[in-house]
Amino acid sequence: MEDKKQQQQQQREEAEAEEEAPVVPSSLRAAATCRSLSSLSSSLRWDHRGDDDEEEAELRWAAIERLPTLDRMRTSVLSSEAVDVRRLGAAQRRVLVERLVADIQRDNLRLLRKQRRRMERVGVRQPTVEVRWRNVRVEADCQVVSGKPLPTLLNTVLATARGLSRRPHARIPILNDVTGILKPSRLTLLLGPPGCGKTTLLLALAGKLDKNLKVTGEVEYNGANLNTFVPEKTSAYISQYDLHVPEMTVRETLDFSARFQGVGTRAEIMKEVIRREKEAGITPDPDIDTYMKAISVEGLERSMQTDYIMKIMGLDICADIIVGDIMRRGISGGEKKRLTTGEMIVGPSRALFMDEISTGLDSSTTFQIVSCLQQVAHISESTILVSLLQPAPETYDLFDDIILMAEGKIVYHGSKSCIMNFFESCGFKCPERKGAADFLQEVLSKKDQQQYWSRTEETYNFVTIDHFCEKFKASQVGQNLVEELANPFDKSEVYNNALSLNIYSLTKWDLLKACFAREILLMRRNAFIYITKVVQLGLLAVITGTVFLRTHMGVDRAHADYYMGSLFYALILLLVNGFPELAIAVSRLPVFYKQRDYYFYPAWAYAIPSFILKIPLSLVESITWTSISYYLIGYTPEASRFFCQLLILFLVHTGALSLFRCVASYCQTMVASSVGGTMSFLVILLFGGFIIPRLSMPNWLKWGFWISPLSYAEIGLTGNEFLAPRWLKTTTSGVTLGRRVLMDRGLDFSSYFYWISASALIGFILLLNVGYAIGLTIKKPTGTSRAIISRDKFSTFDRRGKDMSKDMDNRMPKLQVGNALAPNKTGTMVLPFSPLTISFQDVNYYVDTPVEMREQGYKERKLQLLHNITGAFQPGVLSALMGVTGAGKTTLLDVLAGRKTGGVIEGDIRVGGYPKIQQTFARISGYCEQTDVHSPQITVEESVAYSAWLRLPTEVDSKTRREFVDEVIQTIELDDIRDALVGLPGVSGLSTEQRKRLTIAVELVSNPSVIFMDEPTSGLDARAAAIVMRAVKNVADTGRTVVCTIHQPSIEIFEAFDELMLMKRGGELIYAGPLGLHSCNVIHYFETIPGVPKIKDNYNPSTWMLEVTCASMEAQLGVDFAQIYRESTMCKDKDALVKSLSKPALGTSDLHFPTRFPQKFREQLKACIWKQCLSYWRSPSYNLVRILFITISCIVFGVLFWQQGDINHINDQQGLFTILGCMYGTTLFTGINNCQSVIPFISIERSVVYRERFAGMYSPWAYSLAQVAMEIPYVLVQILLIMFIAYPMIGYAWTAAKFFWFMYTIACTLLYFLYFGMMIVSLTPNIQVASILASMFYTLQNLMSGFIVPAPQIPRWWIWLYYTSPLSWTLNVFFTTQFGDEHQKEISVFGETKSVAAFIKDYFGFRHDLLPLAAIILAMFPILFAILFGLSISKLNFQRR
Template sequence: MEGLDGPPMTCEEHEELVLRLRDWRARLSVELPKIEVRFEDVSVETEVYVRRRVLPTLSNTIINTAQFVGKVTHNGAKMDRGSSQRMCAFVGQRDVHHAEMTVKETIEFARRMLNAGNNSGDLLITITGLDECADTRIGDEMRRGISGGQKKRVTIGEMLAAPAQCFFMDDISTGLDSLTAFQILKYLQQLTHVLDLTMVVSLLQPTQEAFNLFDDIIFLCEGRIAYQGPRQHVLEFFESMGFKCPDRKNIADFLLEVTSKMDQEQYWVNNRSTYQYMPVQKFSDSFGSSHHGRLLQKDLHMQHSSQKSDQMIGTKERSSIPKWDVFKMSMALFRFIAIIGRTQVMANTIGTASLTAIFILGGFVISKDSIQSWLIWGYWFSPVTYGQNAVAINEFLDERWSMNSEDGESTNDTVGKTILKLRGMLTESHWYWYSVAILLIFAVVFNIFSIFALEYLKGAGKTTLLDVLAGRKTVGHIEGSINISGYPKKQETFARVSGYCEQADNHSPCLTVFESLWYSAWLRLPSQVDGHTISIFINEVMELVELKSLKDAMVGLPGTNGLTAEQRKRLTIAVELVSSPSIIFMDEPTTGLDARAAAIVMRTVRKTADTGRTIVCTIHQPSTEMFEAFDEAIPGVPQIRDDQNPATWMLDVTSPAMEYKLGIDYGIIFSKSSLYIRTEQDIFNIQGAIYGSALFIGFANASILQPVVEMERTTFYRERASGMYSSMTYAIAQVAIEIPYTIVQVLIFSIIVYPMMGFQFVVAKFFWFMFFMLLSYIYYALFGMMTVAITPNQEIAAALSFFLFVLWNIFSGFFIPRKMMPSWWRWYYWVDPAAWTIYGLMVSQLGDNVDLLQVAGRSDETVKEFLKEYFGLQDKYLSLIVSLHVAVIVLFLFIFGFSIKHLNFQKR
């Protein structure tokens, strides 16, 4: 297994790892218990009052009428909490984690609490693809953290840490792209087959590749089992019913649509009889009388052999949390209040009341002597009492407060004791240690109660891009520009014409579906739109997203009551559609939906786009139909198989493992392809890179040379006085010695930086780049030497050169293009050597480029035209720019030599 810096682990490496684990267990003669879970005639029933709104809701809240009917056994024994905790693990649909913990801490905590192996923490992080975010905190809706897909992988990793033999996983592909979902399911399949595990996984949008990984299928529709048996025989059963899956059709999508009244007819192939809608009840009855249905009933009537079950379970069962670890749990009082509150609202209510009593009775707001006798017990039960007294005693019994007090009750009272008595605090020094000990006891006691409450009261990249585009990003530093139809985006105006469907479905739980849509439309549509028009529009939107039948349903809390995850997602889209936006951003709108519901949503998205609106959408697991709803997709290199989903194929060929294997970067390939269109920002980026390369490195060269020249000048004065050589000989030698170093510097710099700037790989242009960089570095070096020669010391030379460098930077054409400079300052542009260098580099590299460029506020134009119109740069002046460089080098050399010869700052 590779380290964190190596290539991603492949499925073959997964399988090899699991096989080694099986061989290791075999050598140790470790035999894990076998688990069999049986369920028969299982259903959940409830009574709901649906008359009016307020009182029925109150009745449904108070009266818990949900009833479980049926029979579920584990290894032939009736299911109970004690036996199922260690045998089975459940991965829920919602990813509930501590937001402040990192990924590694979460996995490690689960591993320790579940008594997993020593190395399984790092192993799980690698397997679930969480290496890159292992040290990132998880976060939540209010705190920045990992992405939704990464949270789902953390949830899976937590439960895989359990030493269970049976895993139940509810929609584990939510938030994952199809490639990641396939890799995780492939690993689960290898674990199941090699280690004899049992895994029951529900998926909403399985790709064909993911579907093929399963051994058996339980097709549950409208609360009834329409098929349960081997995956290979599922199509045979439905063909016997008169329905056939078309070629290249995802079998999972076919199963969902063949039971739908809207889509069933298209799969009817029985020409011997006329098509009539076949309800789910008929599929279920037909399966019961089929071959696989009869085998299933036969297995259910066979008694489970429990000869070794009790022994195995008893051997495996042990304390989940060691007693000593209980005392290490923290968060004492607040954790206890949060747990007994059950919900955030209730916890806040209890917490506010508790904290009010604690502070009032803690001796700070009201001193101990002023508390009524019948409430004094509250003073001794308040943690604030002991915290406050410990701090006060530690301070006021110090020697600084030991002088006698004239206001004390006795002549022996010190100033510190007098202050403590005036505030009604304890005055004996031993109460400091008593208070510390009592505070520790408080922490331990409340943690014990927290564990007790937990046991008996308990009932997880693309987004960043959309957040930035939609103006929803509130943290971090955003660079670059966003243009709408060629003009800079103004968030105040843009918010009125745009909609954003976030990945999290956040709605007010106390409103109905219609009220949620009405509230959004009323506040976001123009004020001149009347209520009748709004109502009609809302009904059209509800029909579009198939929420008409749920018009008066309460939204409720996710995972608790109200709408299901699928319905909440459709409501999120509807809330944005009723504002009639011109552009809609959708962050994974199909996450949490089954394939049929996802197809409905994408049909809605397609219809919305057909009305002229712009849709910007990210999606994790598009089916073939959903993929075809988009106008553009990134092309890949390998050939697609006939039975492969295009989106799955695209993710497969562009995965990090494939890029590592082929040694390529698709991002770089795309940037060089004909599909990539440059924008004016690309030109600005190139100019910025040229500006930084030429000016800052040149300035550094000049600054480094100045103290060296200053030091050598003192020696020169002595040697010239001795008649050893002439001044011009010395000047030419000083310049000549810098040229070889400059050539090497330019060569190394150009080889590294030139490809990174995105320039064309043309030999002539590369040498032009090196030529101008060499000329600029030479005149910068001469400029540094010249300033030393004309000034008495290095400090003045540095000040003078810094002043001139500032002027060079300002008028170089980078901060202010020449055409935008005031007319009376443009003359300085033509005497600025830095401007010549940027001119030469830009024109030599881009002056003949005729690629189209997207320019804000104007029609598309070529790069050459943009350089001329915006910067005033033309390639016909390239020879003039070269001549100016040579001239300034000769000028600086002459001034340096003349100053060395005629200026003598040595005062003796």
């Protein structure tokens, strides 16, 4: 007992020692005090028990220690109870984490120290990783082209044509002989301007560089080359792009990541610690023991580490909210960024490479995260390299070392404490109120360098990057680096398990189980899609069953073709029903590639659940179809034959899903996958034996019948039906009726062939899924193809010593020395406008409480995001809207700008004293959104020019408009990339910061009176942020009303604002007033609140302000800052100001415009057509691929149906049926391909349309008409290909009338399929639902086209469907124009002789005398679908904000 008390006394002393924290801002230390005291008492609870409790605890520990080692690792004491750490409930995990980390800043430090002390006490060390790299050079191969390097259709064709020859290419350096070292227990900051090679360096060190890059030099971990271990598992690279599954919640995302990353060496360390503690008789702190054991267990579905990471990343408040995407409301952009970081640090990696992790985060949140990283680095001996764009001074101070880069070279690499001395030795000094990180980035720029020159007695000359590099190599820090690298790594000093040798952390079975669990979860989240498919299939089964109703069909030769047609239709329907799988599979590929490349799991582990878990769905859909249609149609009433048909249909549906998944894995994008899927569908159907019977195929192509899965399905289904006893009637030829039907179709096989067919289908399914897994394994993510560069730009680049940044610097105006944000007096960005004030009073905003929150116990049905916000924004005043992440800043901007599409808004919003009318307000306002949404296929300059064209008033002539566009482009520093394609975020085109600047330029060029900017500097480095804010300041100085939400502003940027609105989490105001000189007003306001710590000298006021108003400070002081503000004089003054501004000034009038839009409809249409023309011309993946599809299809149809359209070759009804099948196949497949291709193309553009529609740029009808019109030239190309390839090969009549009738018909057909695809996208919330409805359209077209069931045979209750089916009118006009006037040609039909015209009229109901009417009706369908597309665009908005 005495030993026990001594041990407790030692633990108390250690706990007291742990109260020492690293140097942090005084405000943060004060904010942590109250939480740390309660936390300390919690940690000592074990030590302060009474003797009885101690004895009881000793008994429990004694019992635990008697357990076998494995069980002892899984058992601990939590809240005085023995628990299995593998089975901790959500509440238990949450309570433990809250107890261990009540206050993040202090308690996280104490938790890490306790873990380290526990290990040190028994002599166990953490594994460490030292990273060295020597002379690393990375180069990219770029194709040199003439003119602009844009992927136009012509450039793509020429590049393909030159593909077999040697193309001129250049090798552009990205990293230029960089050398360095990262040590354990050191937190290193990576700084440099965008494009300097930071991301490439991080990828190189993490072993994740693209294989197409040329890499020389060496990278070592603990002295081992990258190829001797698995760097992806030893280290973790955190991307700047936020790629997550939108349907999963934050907790699920982190749990999934933790499960796959495993626990690394934690289990081994824990086992050794427990063993040594037992030998030494040491009893650990129960909470620490429980935590350490819980994070050491592999493969748990719910990880304790997830709760811990959510806590320190501030994600616990949104743990059960889905991630969401651009069309689904989810977590905020800042929360997504933190989730991206948390997703990787939840694992056990000992080296972290973090790329721009602070984008979209406020400075206090960034400080908190970096502070936690510092603690992890120092105490857990991790190796961490972090790239940040705009680190605040206090965040910068947390780092130990700095790597400064420019132009692919390392300018400085060493201790943070020496870097300022280094630059002073070069003649440059950082001003007092200048952030060190901002200084370091600007001093390298030719544009900004001179203002920091400190040697006034010497003449300033620009110091180049090469000169800085030489100075660094000659400096003491540089020499020390060389000496360190010269000494080989001492491998005896490192724990031998620091490097991972295993590719995956889990066993194959556990990998499979985890992937199964996630797939089940995603299927549950997408249940609506699957339910919709089943309902759709049931509805189609009812329609089909009543079309082929058994009471109308007999068992005879005349009706045998209808039975055959119904079986074929069932196969087609189930094949087409698999099309939506394309959209689902493609949408998940980006996240899959990320996780595959991080070695979360292999491709097969992802592919198998995708296949197996869809089997029950296929079974349900097959049962739904068969159980409804089988007896309605009247197939053979035998149970065995019912189940045999069900089996074949089930295998066909499973095969269809497998086929489209396989296509998606190789084609990767929605457009390419749609074409690939349609092409596969075409081949399978053409060789399936129904459209063209096997016996009618050319002999040299009959092998195609045996490679089509549809052939085996048809053999199985037809044999199952027509070999039944009821079809055994003998015909005049002595062959049974059933056999005769099968022989006519070339399907006459023995009954045992059914099982051969079923086996073949199973083989196809397995083959396709193996192909799917192989595709997932070998294909790289899209957007990593070789870059292209123009010959002119390359020549310039080469002449300037491969230094593109100089070219940009030389063209930029010099900043005024001393103030980076000084107004640019030479600017001419002044066009006439009306200054306007925005006032708002008692604004509240409510949304429906998310289902996930209600499931967690939140009872209110409405969640209030804004609470009684009152304020005003005035002309000429630059206002900042600030607050911690989740405070409601973006929500308030959306409400004021009228961008919310859901929820309930209360309160009074006025513009110029008059109630805000959104339609007119959109004309005079601009909104820079957080998400940078732009058309991907136009250039930067074209994007800005397009915005100016449509948003500037008609009074601005084209010359002035062009000059204005050029000035904005130069002001926002887009001149160097003005000819670059915008591309898709995270895939191609512009980088994050370039897209952000483009967003700002697109809004500034509209010359608005009011500008809302949501985080305009997020994703920008300090220099770019200063440039942008200077432009914004210039705009405000012209008398405009400018409001910005802003994160992590430097002192200069923050003090460039005139007024501040500060919000706290929960959507409440805590300050609204002027900043004052050097932020004196806001500082004075908060310092007068009792208990609030004073600001330190030269401290960033914005950071201090957020720190002293955080939730923990409120808890410590026992105050509510929102209540203090409501009771303040400032609030009363603001209320009075708002009341005065809510009344119109004398002599003013409400906003009014003679027209709804700035430009006339003609100009709107002209601008929209201009943009669409450029987009289409630069979309080879859309237009070239579908043209290629048409070309191949024409050749295939021409070969298969060679000269069968010649009337002289038609001698019986089968000849007519064959050529009708040709017409049917040609129109159906080319139409489906057009429809499937246009769906993703329009879907990508839809979010851009929503933004432009909110901005009031154009009438939806102008956009719709332009979109509709732009398809016509490309459809014309398709028509010409059909007319000059397929038409003559098939042998249709070469008369002018029939030729042009055919051309007219195919034109209408291709257009109505295209316009239907556009319409269906505009009518549905997402591409998956659009694909489902499109597949239903295809199947109904199949059934009601008149090919499977002629019009005279369709029951009268469904005949209206026939007449409303566009495809029926297509076949009507096709057949009638080609053969409807053939009165002289007689053929044998069903044993009698008739003229072709008479047979067509009697059998199909096609009348030549009604041809003009049919042609007019056919033309109405594309017109109708185009009008519905326009109506949907103008009336519907599925974006949820």
